[in-house]
Amino acid sequence: MEEGEGFLEVLEALRDAARRVETGEGNGPALQALLALEAGADDLLSGDYPNLSALRRLLSRLRALSCSADDPYPPQRGVVVAGALRERCRRCAARRGLARVAGAVAVEIQAWVDRETVARLVAALRRPGGAGAGAARALLARLEARLLSAAGRFDPRLQRALLRHGVFPAVEARLGDPDPGGVGDGCAAAVLALVRFNKDVFVGPVLMGPGVGALVASAAGSPAPLRALNGLVAAIRSPLVDELHARGDLPRLVAPLCAPDPRVRALALEFALRVGYYGRREVVDALLAEGLVKRLLCLQRSDLGGSLADTDSNSGADEKPDAECGGRLPESESERPFVSAVARFAVQVEVGEGLSQREKRQTKLEILRRVREAAVSPAEEATVLTEVLWGATP
Missing domain, CATH: 1.20.120 (Four Helix Bundle (Hemerythrin (Met), subunit A))
Structure with missing residues (x-):
């Protein structure tokens, strides 16, 4: 190496x-x-x-x-200036x-x-066992940086090299590698970089292959798979959301909202907001049926949550935080990423692309009903209902 x-x-x-x-x-x-x-x-x-x-x-x-x-x-003769x-x-x-x-x-x-x-990357990824793990990690980072630098200005020679050596199948086969922060995480980032480099070529394999399923399966264990899924949803939009729903993967992506790692929870919230924006009625209903509102309220009660109306105070100080949502993000991350999580989801649904106006009104009523069921106190219920009702109004 x-x-x-x-x-x-x-x-x-x-x-x-x-x-x-x-x-x-x-x-x-x-x-x-x-x-x-x-x-x-x-x-x-x-x-x-x-x-x-x-x-x-x-x-x-x-x-x-x-x-x-x-x-x-050279030595000049005759007209010296003209020669010079x-x-x-x-x-x-x-x-x-x-x-x-x-x-x-x-x-x-x-x-x-x-x-x-x-x-070299394909050879390292295809080595049996973990023999090529160190080489693969470095080469995956190198490839990701190269693809990101080439995004926006298509390079046909790079495209030919990727297809000739079978980079996507080799990377896809190692998605979900159990080594934390290792080859699997690098492969997740590489898949997203490939899609951003050329959607016309790589979106099809993403939708039809097993790679998305591998990312979903490993989403709760590391931030990298969820980060890749968020990027893929942003790039592919409704087709990927529909595919996740057809495979029955969306319920598995609600569970990371209460994962032990707060970085995973923040990325899971971002994913839920994206799905709320692009998802059709049955997709949003599937999220709500899986207890999305209850989990978002759980995030709001944590010390990383609160409400937009009172961001400078200790929101919910008289309530006991849910133990499932404890823990803090590293200093480099956002200080309070779960503020008004329920209202933010409701806003994404209301301004999103997947629902008709009638469906948006019905979904908003369903969110309000679930808030009333999941709230742990009248104060919390009143605060969240107010945010949901008026948060999306200009």
């Missing part, structure tokens, strides 16, 4: 050197590094000839242009050509990095 990482880091350093030359760095260390690569091309670039042939040609052109740009003024101007124009043109070729070299080296990263 260390040797492989070192090789990729060298390639990335050469790519960065080419970009520095492209931006105008002259005959400095960056250009010398590229010329050294060209000098050793017979040994360094012979292993993958079809893919690296263009890089070899560009490096040869780079050397020729660098020599032309750095040639000293022509020579200066020639050298300026050579420098501009050098920058263009260096940019093309950077593109070729990036494609080389992509091919190596993808091939």
Whole structure:
């Protein structure tokens, strides 16, 4: 793994050197590094000839242009000023050509990095047992960063590398890996990055394959699967929500609202809000039937909850917090992520895309009924009912 990482880091350093030359760095260390690569091309670039042939040609052109740009003024005879101007124009043109070729070299080296990263990642993921876990974690992080940087400007060569090596099936097969913070979490982030990179190609496999089920199954144990599910719902919207409902997975995603890890609870709340926005009537009804309102009230009673109307005071100080919802988020997380959770869900349903106006009114009445049933005191009932009734009114 260390040797492989070192090789990729060298390639990335050469790519960065080419970009520095492209931006105008002259005959400095960056250009010398590229010329050294060209000098050793017979040994360094012979292993993958079809893919690296263009890089070899560009490096040869780079050397020729660098020599032309750095040639000293030749002795002038006759019209000295005119000859000097022509020579200066020639050298300026050579420098501009050098920058263009260096940019093309950077593109070729990036494609080389992509091919190596993808091939090494798939090999690491397919190793039996946990032999490739360390390599896979590092390569998954590298791939995720690359896909995120490429989002919004499609790279066909990266797409070909992903499909040729079968990255999505390899990543999907390791979703839900039981090692906390390990390969499974990295695969969850990689699936989301693949969908964001190219929805047209990867949304279909997400909806039809077992990956979503694996994310749901591991949602309560780690923040990463829920973070990926939230991102997937934001990217795919109603089709994914409908698929989760058809598979019967939505009830399993209500349970993490009372998970021991407060980060998981915060992500589960975010998921419920997204589903409330995109879900159809039967989807929202399924959430409510699973006790969603009761769990949201539980979150509001915790020391991370409260109401929007009284965010500066200790809401519910006279009530005993539910033991299921105890615990605090790390300092880096939001201080009170569960404030007015019920009203926020009601707002998402009311402004969402999945329900008609009539269904929204009926669902709001159902939420109010369940609040009355689940409230532990008249004060809590009055506060939450007021928020639900007026929280979505402009």
